Amino acid sequence: MSVDKAFREMVRNEIEAQLKPLRELVSRLEAGTSDLDRLRNVAEQLAPLAGAVGPLFGVSGGGGRAAAPAPARRGPGRPARSAAPAPVSTGGKKRGRKPAAEGGARDCAIIGCGKPSRTKGYCAAHYQKLRMLEKTNRRPSAWVDYAEPNSVEDIKLPRGRAAAKALAEAQKNAG
Ligand SMILES: [Zn+2]
Known part of the structure; x- marks a missing residue:
């Protein structure tokens, strides 16, 4: 439990750091010196983070979940072989013999x-x-x-x- 708590704390701190520019922006918005492009940039920066940590806090990210990295899946054991075996030229008539031993x-x-x-x-x-x-x-x-x-x-x-x-x-x- 304590590990989980520490992790959440860490994430919270991270979010705080990420939110800092937004807070500054909000204060500037309130001061009437807003910059919509900057607001958009910050929103884009925050989108993946919200998607990643949202579930931790029970936030339904409103589609943000898709941004969270999918759990790494083990693929099939071997990479698919692309090349089919090349046709073998027998160079002569084929007899009805059974294939080689x-x-x-x-x-x-x-x-x-x-x-x-x-x-x-x-x-x-x-x-x-x-x-x-x-x-x-x-x-x-x-x-x-x-x-x-x-x-x-x-x-x-x-x-x-x-x-x-x-x-x-x-x-x-x-x-
Ligand atoms: Zn022979």
Whole structure:
């Protein structure tokens, strides 16, 4: 209670200070040396104060309440995100594969593979294939590192005798 009383006392003193120019003005009004502009200024100065302290004294401020600062409200926890996620260009045909595995891993770069990428944008199997092609000097130019998911055409490797021939061809070109 005593704190409340002290606070009210403080406010009262503050009002006294604020009212001083008004009192002077009133005395001048009474003396007939009034200045209406000055009166208006003082009234404007007092308006917010009256609005702020009026409720403390049970004064219905006659709209002055609006001038009192509204209680600070906690907004929603996070600021609203403005940007929607940018559309991702797949750079190729989309197959009806299920989206990448958990953790937001990207799909293998090879079109139609659908497995999650493990290394440099390729699944384990296709990265093995890439390494083999690289080693045998047959890596297709499209098989770049970190290619977009589902963007690289798979290649069919020759088998049997054709495979040996292709390998030899590649070796010759390399040398
Ligand atoms: Zn793959």
